[in-house]
Amino acid sequence: MLKEVFATRYITPLREGGSLPGLVEADDLGTYVMKFTGAGQGRKTLVAEVVCGALARRLSLRVPGLVTIGLDPVLGLGEPDPEVQELLKSSGGLNLGMDFLSRAVGFDPLAHEVSPAEAGRVVWFDALVNNVDRSWRNPNMLVRRGELWLIDHGATMIWHHHWPGAAVSAAKPYDARDHALAPFGPDIGAAAAELAPLVTRELLDEVTAEIPGEWLADEPGFETADALRRAYAEPLLARAAVIHERVVTEEDK
Template sequence: MSNLISSLRSVAVTRYVTPLREGGSLPAIAEADDGFLYVLKFRGAGQGVKSLIAELIGGEVARALGLRVPEIVFAGLDAAFGRSEPDEEIQDLLKASVGLNLGLHYLQGAITFDPVVNRVEEWTASQVVWLDCLLTNVDRTARNTNMLVWNKELWLIDHGAALYFHHSWDNWEEQALRPFVQVKDHVLLPRATQLGAVDSAFRSVLTPPVIEGIVGLLPDEWLSDSPANVSWGLSPDGIRAVYAQFLINRVANSTIFVNEALHARKAII
């Protein structure tokens, strides 16, 4: 596990390959100027830049903890891109997404994790459950696991539904200390037998400087329309400080969400 936070690469999207019609966000496979394919998450879709912020923070926190996440890149979309796209819905999405978007390296040949078929070690299951309790990620259920198996290894994807406090920003300090009751629906909870040991290990990794380094990756461009900017007049640095403190407070008080997970697990086994 590494505490070093590096900057993200930036690429320019050159070709729209195919949509991935999952939910209402309409991500797509796209090619960039580095020759690689990416799963592109659009700023003009669904919850807009909030889902990109959650995706970036969630993915990079997972990576800092030693979990496998596809490389995340900033993906620039030019105003001229997609003008020839015949699908009006996609064309509207591309027009609304001009500027900085987010891409995850496309794992060619990966299969969706199936809890009936694929078995996860108890340590790994405990790590993923702890991560999602920290991030308040509601989207890792049996119905929608948001995990892939690639080269016989487990990879985590799609953290856009995490950090749901930032949809309103009301009482964020209080929200940072709340248990994560939705853990009862987590697909890996039955296998998460080592939450206490994981808690000890992960708290030592996610120090305030590591968290601040991850949050510092957020570009100003994504923060200008935040409710914290519009309602409170916070600068981009001020908004980053709130994200960082939210996570720092949750790590410092992780016993709250770990106990909730232990209680939820006891109820289902």
């Protein structure tokens, strides 16, 4: 289970993200980028962040550590920005926090070199979770002390927005032509050979067990949280074995 902390101070909004995440301090003295249940796609965005973050970490990809953050809506009463105030008021309860990576800078393909091996691992992972938000326009990667970190996985596993069509959606190819790491010659085949065997049912059970139960409650078509956890695992298990064969690159034009 994810560590749970409680927000003690809202520092500032991070307006680079469409869902208006915020920088907060918590009672463990940590500083976190907080994503809110009351924003955008709500709890499904947070579920996607948990699944992708937990899975990436188990595949030895660099992602910020995750915690759940309890939020008292009263924290928003003193906020001068009405949009932020409304977001805090509507997000009482359990939210998601990511370790704030101090002194990290946004990934710039002109300033940072990435090896074909590392690029291949990232592209393969993004294909696995169907990440549609890692383009050259919006890389969602940071560089810290010369190392590449992956952030913002809310726009992944789009099939969980329509479970009846999940199997069909999850079987589709992954278009990597606009991927931010496409120019670095990603070795997707080598990445698949290394990573695909690691994505087992047991591993996915561990990953989905980290999703807080209250974010899975009342999902139409599912009687229990564990049934919904299995629904998250199944498409990933199926994609892991074959997705490298369905990645569309510039060479396929």
